[in-house]
Amino acid sequence: MTSYYxxxxxxxxxxxxxxSIAPLRVLSRIDPASYRPDEGLIDAVNVALALGLPLLVTxxxxxxxxxxxxxxxxxxxxxxxxxxxxxxxxEARDLFYxxxxxxxxxxxxxxxxxxxxxxxxxxxxxxxxLRAADRGALPIHLYRNIEIIGPQRSxxxxxxxxxxxxxxxxxxxxxxxxxxxxxxELGNLTISAPEDQxxxxxxxxNSEKGLPDAFLRRCAFFHIPFPSEVKLEEIVLxxxxxxxxxxxxxxxxxxxxxxxxxRPETELRKLPGTAELINWxxxxxxxxxxxxxxxxxxxxxxxxxLSTLAKLGDDQEHVFSTYMVWVGMASG
Numbered sequence: 001m002t003s004y005y006x007x008x009x010x011x012x013x014x015x016x017x018x019x020s021i022a023p024l025r026v027l028s029r030i031d032p033a034s035y036r037p038d039e040g041l042i043d044a045v046n047v048a049l050a051l052g053l054p055l056l057v058t059x060x061x062x063x064x065x066x067x068x069x070x071x072x073x074x075x076x077x078x079x080x081x082x083x084x085x086x087x088x089x090x091e092a093r094d095l096f097y098x099x100x101x102x103x104x105x106x107x108x109x110x111x112x113x114x115x116x117x118x119x120x121x122x123x124x125x126x127x128x129x130l131r132a133a134d135r136g137a138l139p140i141h142l143y144r145n146i147e148i149i150g151p152q153r154s155x156x157x158x159x160x161x162x163x164x165x166x167x168x169x170x171x172x173x174x175x176x177x178x179x180x181x182x183x184x185e186l187g188n189l190t191i192s193a194p195e196d197q198x199x200x201x202x203x204x205x206n207s208e209k210g211l212p213d214a215f216l217r218r219c220a221f222f223h224i225p226f227p228s229e230v231k232l233e234e235i236v237l238x239x240x241x242x243x244x245x246x247x248x249x250x251x252x253x254x255x256x257x258x259x260x261x262x263r264p265e266t267e268l269r270k271l272p273g274t275a276e277l278i279n280w281x282x283x284x285x286x287x288x289x290x291x292x293x294x295x296x297x298x299x300x301x302x303x304x305x306l307s308t309l310a311k312l313g314d315d316q317e318h319v320f321s322t323y324m325v326w327v328g329m330a331s332g
Contacts, residue, residue: 031238032067032070032071032073032074032075033074034238035064035067035068035070035071036234036238037064037068037071038224040222041057041068041222041224044057044220044221044222045068045072047220048200048219048220049200051220052195052198053218053219053220054158054176054201054202054203054218054219054220055201055202055203055219055220055221055222056161056203056204056205056211056216056219056220056221056222057202057203057204057205057221057222057223057224058204058205058206058207058221058222058223058224059206059223059224059225059226060206060224060226060273060274061206061273061274061275062273062274062275062276062277062278063224063225063226063227063273063274064224064235064274065204065224066157066159066204068202068204069081069083069155069156069157069202072155072200072202073154073155073200076153076155076200078152078153078154078155078200079154081154081155081156081157081202082124082125082127082128082154082155082156082157082199083124083156083157083159084123084124084125084156084157084158084159085159085160086158086159086160086161086162086163086164086168087163087164088163088164088165089165090163090164090165090168091165091168091171092168092171092172092175093181094123095123095124095125095126095158095172095175096122096123096125096126096129096175096181097120097121097122097123097126097181097183098120098121098123099116099119099120099121099185100119100120100121101119103119104116104118104119107119116185116186117142117186119185120183120185120186124156124157124158125156125158125175125181125199125201126181126191127154128154128156128193128199129179129180129181129191129192129193129199130142130191131151131152131153131154131197132151132152132153132154132179132193132194132197132198132199133151133191133192133193133194133197134151134194135151138189138191139186139189142186142189142191151194151197152197153197153198153199153200154199154200155199155200155201155202156199156200156201156202157202157203157204158201158202158203158204159203159204160204160205160206161203161204161205161211162205162206162207162210162211166210166212169211169212169215170212170214170215173214173215173218176201176218177218178192179192179193179198179199180192180193203219226273226274227274229255229259232255232258232274232277233247233251233255235274236251236255236274236277236278236281237251239278240278240281240282240285243282243285243291244285244291245281245285245291246291246292249290249291249292249293249294250281250284250285250289250290250291250292250293250294250295250298251281251291252294253294253295253296254277254280254281254284254295255277256326257295257302257323257326258272258277258280258309260322260326261309261319261322266318266322267318268310268312268315268318268319269312269314269315270311270312270315272309272310272311276308276309276311277309279308280305280306280308280309283305283308284301284302284305287301287304287305288301289301289302295327296327299327302323302327303320303323306319306320306323
């Protein structure tokens with residue numbers, strides 16, 4: 001049974017619980033086989049593959065940037081992508097491995113195992129290069145606790161690179177271009193990928209600004225535009241197939257109101273994106289809205305779930321008032 005929040009004490013017999021459905025994180029997961037990129041994005045992927053370049057993909061949150069890597073990996077038969085989630089503290093080395101300096105120091109002081117390879121954890125691109133490398137050319141201890149059947153090629157997703165410190169893209173220029181990295185803690189050991197096993201690297205960014213020109217020159221690039229209404233409907237139907245959503249009815253009205261919120265004249269400071277739309281529709285059905293009926297005929301469910309669409313204090317009241325006006329207009 002799905003948990004729900006109801007302050008004020010015990011539920012009475014008259015209380016109605018929202019229906020138990022799978023959590024959003026399960027419902028909204030895209031099957032890579034059903035991902036439908038635009039022709040321009042398909043061309044950009046193929047150009048990146050042909051030239052051996054990383055592909056930088058930008059666009060609003062929820063436009064499918066992250067899911068592209070899963071689709072590419074599935075289509076190429078390379079398994080799930082290896083994911084590096086960029087943080088504001090990320091350093092160039094973190095893309096390849098992390099080294100537990102404190103742990104090794106403590107072991108050395110207490111008579112424990114102090115071999116440096118014991119304190120290395122390989123991250124997305126480092127693991128991809130290890131998978132691709134000729135195992136016979138590397139020390140066997142590198143592969144302790146790493147299950148690798150190789151050599152094998154991988155897809156690597158470097159997600160939201162715009163979150164990293166400004167120097168991060170420049171610091172990884174040579175390694176990204178040459179597909180290698182060095183480990184100073186192991187005597188500057190170099191790990192590289194043969195040309196035919198080079199990882200497929202996809203980078204995402206929520207902004208087209210802030211990335212150095214030298215880095216951009218080494219990437220293929222594609223900006224995913226915000227979906228048209230037809231494309232948006234297709235995306236939502238694909239993502240929420242598990243809750244019995246159909247064209248028209250609830251979905252038609254939800255799309256209509258969502259598009260209204262995104263118009264300039266609505267003057268929201270933060271526009272809702274595809275992720276917010278999917279969250280809203282999922283919440284509507286979770287609370288009992290009938291997918292076959294227009295939202296205007298069950299408006300109370302919309303009122304209870306508008307928190308999924310407004311992400312700023314100023315926008316919250318504006319979204320509510322816009323909804324009430326829209327419902328009134330739709331009813332009239």
